Amino acid sequence: MRISELSTRTGVAIPTIKYYLREGLLHSGEQVAATRAEYDDSxxxxxxxxxxxxxxxxxxxxxxxxxxxxxxxESLPVHNLLGTAQYALGPVVEPEPGAEWQAARAQVDRLIEERGWSVAAEAPARNELTQTLVRLRQLGLSTDLTPYAAAAQRLVSEVEMDTIPFDGPRETAVEAMVLGTVLFGRAFDTLRRLAHESESAHRLLLRPPPS
Amino acid sequence: MRISELSTRTGVAIPTIKYYLREGLLHSGEQVAATRAEYDDSxxxxxxxxxxxxxxxxxxxxxxxxxxxxxxxESLPVHNLLGTAQYALGPVVEPEPGAEWQAARAQVDRLIEERGWSVAAEAPARNELTQTLVRLRQLGLSTDLTPYAAAAQRLVSEVEMDTIPFDGPRETAVEAMVLGTVLFGRAFDTLRRLAHESESAHRLLLRPPPS
Known part of the structure; x- marks a missing residue:
């Protein structure tokens, strides 16, 4: 198809598509004439x-x-590929100096070990979680992440991983993993805010009058 | 305390504190001399x-x-206050024209009703979730959000709400709610990525050789 059809079918404007082509986010089409390239399902x-x-x-x-x-x-094995994609999803968090950071980081490492998770020592999510724990502690909020870790593990192992086609082409597996991480993550975050609104309505507006 | 001590104790640079004061994010200190203001725990x-x-x-x-x-x-009742704070946390998502959006929005409304959640019709999270559903469908991913809704409800009602001091000063309740939403949301997202890494290691690297 031509770039105009690609634009219509995806809702992405032609100048934006050209920008992605220049930036290398989108692979080139097949050049079928001096001023015309042909694009496909990929x-x-x-x-x-x-x-x-x-x-x-x-x-x-x-x-x-x-x-x-x-x-x-293509030279990256699928597991490394998933790791790289996964690592790109989170922000890069630099460790902060001081004992507070070290204690929180130790708590993160302990949590991962206690759950029996296989996570690389250099996984950036370790520092990201450490930062959150430091802030929770500074603000006097609970730092018990056990219920969250248990819920995350349940969703990932019982629901999300089964949707990833590990036996198909590598591109399909990594796309499913990245998209699943991002889209279901966003969905969960939104659902949590809806549940918050509902719970606070029940507790503040609908609770029985004091006896 | 002086602004310099406020800076030392929070790790926020003095020019940044002055920027927050100008923007109205931070309330003014008590002016104790022409060039000196006094700040406190608030x-x-x-x-x-x-x-x-x-x-x-x-x-x-x-x-x-x-x-x-x-x-x-101060004129806002606590429930409205929580709503306003909650609504500010998510991005504003504009509805898209077309039947695809309408079908997804109907699915969102049905999900909220089926769970018995009390959520305002104008809650922005409804559109935010609709957008995610539209993208999931366009990408051929599962649109069954039931396990996520169940997990969100469990965490919110069994863990998070109990940490909010509804009977204390209103500022304390809303701070706890906003911070809890943001910080535990970030923690959960990070834990999910750690669980992903672990699960994919188990399935791809540690699985038994084919027999």
Whole structure:
């Protein structure tokens, strides 16, 4: 198909598609004439991936680029590929100096070990979680993350992983993983806010009058 | 305390504190001399709130301002206050034209009704969830959000709400709710990515050889 059809079918404006082509987020079409390139289903899929990561995942273009480079690097084994894609999803959090950070980081490492999770020592999510714990502690909020870890493990192992086609082409597996992480993550966050609104309505507006 | 001590105790630079004062995110100190203002614990708390919302919640300054205005508007009943704060936490998502959006929005409304949640018809999270559903469908991913809704409800009603001091001062309740939403949301998202890494390691690296 031509770039105009690609634009109509994905809802992405032509100048934006050209920008993705220049930035290397989208692979080139097949040049069929001096001024015309032909695009196919792989371009449709890729544009939908980019749009979901941008709009729903609110990822910066640099992070999306890292994910796409990992998808395209055929020499990367699937597990490393998933790792790279996964690592690009979170922000980079630098450790802070001091004992407070060290204690929180030790708590994160202990939590991962207690759950029996296989997570690389250099996984950036360890520092990200450490930062959250430090802030929770500074603000006097609970730092018990056990119920959250249990809920995350249940959702990932019982629901999400079964939707990833590990035996198909590598690109399909990593796309499913990245999109699932971003979209279901956003869905869960929104559902939690809806549940908050409902619970606070019940507790504040609908509770029985004091006897 | 002076502004220099406020800066040392919160780790927020003096020019940044002055910026928050100008923007109305932080209330003024007590003017004790022409060039000197005195700050107290309420400023410490407020700065920690702003910092957590910015760094961990990654909220834009405009959203933080809305939350703080709601906290300071004494005429707002606590439930409305929680609603306003809650509504400022999510992005504003505009409905898209077309049947696809309408079908997804109907699915969102049905989900909320089936769970028995009390959520205002105008809650922005309804559109936010609709957008995620539309993207899931366009990308051929599962649109069954039931396990996520169940997990969200469990965490909110069994864990999070119990940490909110509804009977104390209104500022304390809304701070606890906003911070809990943001910080535990971030913690859960990070834990989910850790669980993903672990599950994919188990399925791809540690699985038994084919027989």
């Amino acid at each position: 371009h449709l899929r890729r544009l939908r991936l980019i749009r979901a990561l941008l709009e729903v995942g609110r990822l910066p273009v640099a992070a999306i680029k890292k994910i796409i480079e990992a998808v395209e690097d | 400023h410490l708390r407020r700065l920690r709130l702003i910092r957590a919302l910015l760094e961990v919640g990654r909220l834009p300054v405009a959203a933080i301002k809305k939350i703080i205005e709601a906290v300071e508007d």
